[in-house]
Amino acid sequence: MVKKGVRNGLDVDRMIETADLLATQPxxxxxxxxxxxxxxxxxxxxxxxxxxxxxxxxxxSRTAAFTLHNDEPDVLLGTDCGANPVEYVLHALAGCLTTxxxxxxxxxxxxxxxxxxxxxxxxDVRGLLNLAPDVRNGYSDIRVTFRVDADASDAEIEELVxxxxxxxxxxxxxxxxxxxxxxxxGR
Amino acid sequence: MVKKGVRNGLDVDRMIETADLLATQPxxxxxxxxxxxxxxxxxxxxxxxxxxxxxxxxxxSRTAAFTLHNDEPDVLLGTDCGANPVEYVLHALAGCLTTxxxxxxxxxxxxxxxxxxxxxxxxDVRGLLNLAPDVRNGYSDIRVTFRVDADASDAEIEELVxxxxxxxxxxxxxxxxxxxxxxxxGR
Numbered sequence: 001m002v003k004k005g006v007r008n009g010l011d012v013d014r015m016i017e018t019a020d021l022l023a024t025q026p027x028x029x030x031x032x033x034x035x036x037x038x039x040x041x042x043x044x045x046x047x048x049x050x051x052x053x054x055x056x057x058x059x060x061s062r063t064a065a066f067t068l069h070n071d072e073p074d075v076l077l078g079t080d081c082g083a084n085p086v087e088y089v090l091h092a093l094a095g096c097l098t099t100x101x102x103x104x105x106x107x108x109x110x111x112x113x114x115x116x117x118x119x120x121x122x123x124d125v126r127g128l129l130n131l132a133p134d135v136r137n138g139y140s141d142i143r144v145t146f147r148v149d150a151d152a153s154d155a156e157i158e159e160l161v162x163x164x165x166x167x168x169x170x171x172x173x174x175x176x177x178x179x180x181x182x183x184x185x186g187r
Numbered sequence: 188m189v190k191k192g193v194r195n196g197l198d199v200d201r202m203i204e205t206a207d208l209l210a211t212q213p214x215x216x217x218x219x220x221x222x223x224x225x226x227x228x229x230x231x232x233x234x235x236x237x238x239x240x241x242x243x244x245x246x247x248s249r250t251a252a253f254t255l256h257n258d259e260p261d262v263l264l265g266t267d268c269g270a271n272p273v274e275y276v277l278h279a280l281a282g283c284l285t286t287x288x289x290x291x292x293x294x295x296x297x298x299x300x301x302x303x304x305x306x307x308x309x310x311d312v313r314g315l316l317n318l319a320p321d322v323r324n325g326y327s328d329i330r331v332t333f334r335v336d337a338d339a340s341d342a343e344i345e346e347l348v349x350x351x352x353x354x355x356x357x358x359x360x361x362x363x364x365x366x367x368x369x370x371x372x373g374r
Binding site: 008014015018023030031032039040044045047049059061075079080082083084085086087089091092097100114116120121125127130131135137138139141142146148149154157164167168172174180183184185187 | 232236241246253255263277279287309310316327348351353359365367371373
C-alpha cells in the first residue's frame with residue numbers, strides 16, 4: 001500500500017484502515033457517548049465528559065474529564081459562568097458540520113486551508129416560561145453560513161458543504177430529532 | 188409587593204417581574220443566539236460565543252467570549268483537545284433540562300437541594316462515514332436519568348421532571364428537530 005500520510009490534520013492511512021475495518025466488522029461502529037451533569041445554583045450546572053464505549057470496547061484513552069459549564073446571561077437571570085445550553089447546541093452543530101466536511105474532503109484528496117462558520121438561532125423564551133401555548137420552546141430555525149477555502153473548485157466546495165449536511169451526526173440530530181427517555185431515580 | 192428574595196440561586200422577584208413583562212410585551216421574548224466557529228485541524232475546531240439579541244436589544248452584558256473546543260478522541264482520529272460535538276449535545280440537553288426543572292421549581296416555591304443527571308446516547312459511526320445506508324448519522328436514542336433532592340414530595344419531584352421536559356428548549360430541539368438552512372459564502 002502506498003502511504004498517504006497526513007492531510008488536513010488527519011492520518012489518511014489510518015482513516016482508510018478504519019473504514020475498511022468497519023466495512024468488514026460493522027459492530028465496531030456502535031458507540032455510546034455519555035455525560036454526567038450536576039446543578040450548582042440558578043442556571044449554572046456543570047457536565048463531566050470522559051468515558052465512552054466504541055470500536056468494541058470501553059475507551060480508556062482520555063486521561064482526564066472535560067468539564068463544561070452551562071449558565072445563563074444576566075438578562076435570563078443567570079450568573080454567566082458559561083454559554084447557555086442553546087448556545088452549546090450551535091457550537092455542537094458548527095463543529096460537527098465542520099468535522100464532517102473536513103473528513104470527506106480528506107477522503108476525496110482535497111486539502112482544506114480554512115473553514116469558518118457563523119450560526120444563529122431564533123428562540124422565543126416565552127416557551128420556556130410557559131407564557132404562550134402557540135410558541136415552541138426550542139429554536140424556530142437555525143441559519144449556518146460557511147466560508148471555505150480549499151484546494152478545490154467552487155463546485156467541489158459546494159459539494160463538500162452538501163455532503164457535510166448529509167453525513168453530520170449533529171445535523172441529523174438537530175434537523176430530524178431523536179427519541180429521548182427521561183427517568184427519575186429515587187432519592 | 189412582598190419581597191420573595193432568592194430561591195435556588197434565582198432572584199424570585201426579578202423572575203416574576205420578567206414573566207409579567209413578557210405577558211404584556213410578548214416581543215421581548217424574541218431572542219437570537221449566535222456562535223462563530225473556526226476549524227483548526229482534523230477534528231479540532233473552536234467556537235466563540237458572546238453576543239446575542241434578546242429582551243428587545245443587542246445584549247452587551249458579556250465582557251468576554253466563551254471559547255469552546257470540539258475535537259475527537261484518538262479512536263475517531265482526533266487529538267482530544269475537547270469533547271466531541273455529539274457529547275456537547277448531551278451536555279446541552281442535561282443543562283437545559285436541569286435549568287428548566289430549577290426554574291419551574293422556583294416558580295412553585297420549591298427549594299431544590301441537588302440535581303444530578305447521567306446521559307448516554309447510542310450512535311453508529313458508520314453513518315458519518317457513509318458505510319451503511321440503513322444507519323442514521325445521529326443518535327438512535329438518548330437516555331437521561333435524574334436524581335433530584337428537593338423540599339417536596341416524591342410526586343412533586345416527578346412533576347418537576349415532567350415539566351422540565353415540557354418546557355426545555357434543548358429537549359424540544361433534540362426530540363422534535365429544527366429547520367436548519369446552510370449557506371456557503373464565496374471565497
